[in-house]
Amino acid sequence: RQSALQAQDRYIRSQEDYKAALALDPADPQGVTEHITFFEAWQDRTDQRIPRLKAFLDRYPDSVRAPFAAFSLYYDANEKGDVDQAMEALTAVLENDPTEPNALYLRGLVNLALNAPEKAVLDFGRVVRQNRSDVQAVLWREVAERRDGLPGQLGEAASSLDMEVWPAPIVRFYLGQSSSDDVFAAAEDKDPQVQQTRLCEAHLFLGEYALLGGDRTAARRHFESARDTCDKDYLDHGVALAALRRLNADKRD
Numbered sequence: 001r002q003s004a005l006q007a008q009d010r011y012i013r014s015q016e017d018y019k020a021a022l023a024l025d026p027a028d029p030q031g032v033t034e035h036i037t038f039f040e041a042w043q044d045r046t047d048q049r050i051p052r053l054k055a056f057l058d059r060y061p062d063s064v065r066a067p068f069a070a071f072s073l074y075y076d077a078n079e080k081g082d083v084d085q086a087m088e089a090l091t092a093v094l095e096n097d098p099t100e101p102n103a104l105y106l107r108g109l110v111n112l113a114l115n116a117p118e119k120a121v122l123d124f125g126r127v128v129r130q131n132r133s134d135v136q137a138v139l140w141r142e143v144a145e146r147r148d149g150l151p152g153q154l155g156e157a158a159s160s161l162d163m164e165v166w167p168a169p170i171v172r173f174y175l176g177q178s179s180s181d182d183v184f185a186a187a188e189d190k191d192p193q194v195q196q197t198r199l200c201e202a203h204l205f206l207g208e209y210a211l212l213g214g215d216r217t218a219a220r221r222h223f224e225s226a227r228d229t230c231d232k233d234y235l236d237h238g239v240a241l242a243a244l245r246r247l248n249a250d251k252r253d
Helices: 004-012 015-024 029-043 049-059 066-080 083-096 101-113 117-130 135-147 154-160 168-174 180-187 192-212 216-229 235-252
Strands: none
Touching: 029 049, 029 066, 049 066, 066 083, 066 101, 083 101, 101 117, 101 135, 101 235, 117 135, 135 154, 135 168, 135 192, 154 168, 168 180, 168 192, 180 192, 192 216, 192 235, 216 235
């Protein structure tokens, strides 16, 4: 699952095209202005970035780009450990569309960071009901269920997953059908970027597994490896940071 920020990269190249189209044929100046307003706010790397994104949401709450603006606020907040602002950003999306799968998925991750696995179970469950082949949501639901002391549903859910492609090795590991060595061997790929992403995900889910088993030392080692391996624009990098913050908070308590 790619982060919303990466998805925005695919759109940003069209900004100049929109400006050119507006100059040639201003048939929909409001739509073009909305598009440019969003991307200029998203590209802003000054302290005005967050106020501009919030202003966009206030001005265009029904825009198709509103979820991207909210997700941008979420990522900024998550990287800083501001879970309240992260939750506020996702709530803004879900108020407009309570079934938006990306917002539900991200809220599930925030709920795990807030140590509220019972809420995360509901969020990931709603994502899985919309798409039973969403393997990331299936795996995170399993983590949330086990953290909440519930019997996991992974065995049953696996029948709806493609077990021939990544991250099927992680699914088999959670089902007790393979070892961590098998997972890392399967993560190898001739494409360095693909391998980096797989190693990131492997360390993250193996860290959660270790934590479920009470092995905090192994969990920390995996989460630190995920933090160092994951692309900083990739969703799981923020998840790894949140997991380490959770470990540190538990240690202080």
